[in-house]
Amino acid sequence: MKLPRVECPSCTRSIAAGMVAGRLSKGRIWRHDAPDARRDADGHLLSCAGSLKIVDLPYGQMEIEIGEPETETAPADAMALF
């Protein structure tokens, strides 16, 4: 599945955004590490402050997910039968 990408409000990198149920114009920024790769006292990488934030998806991104509407209702060669 191709996810729309949005600019993280914290680190300004382009991060994939997951869907938010029931809110088509919103996305949740994928968890990502802090740009300077800081670690906590246990040595674990810290997440960027923008991780998991709910953001507005850029206009037009959702149409890519939905795809082309099906307008053709009959095969092109159907008329050849008559």
Ligand SMILES: [Zn+2]
């Ligand atoms: Zn970030």
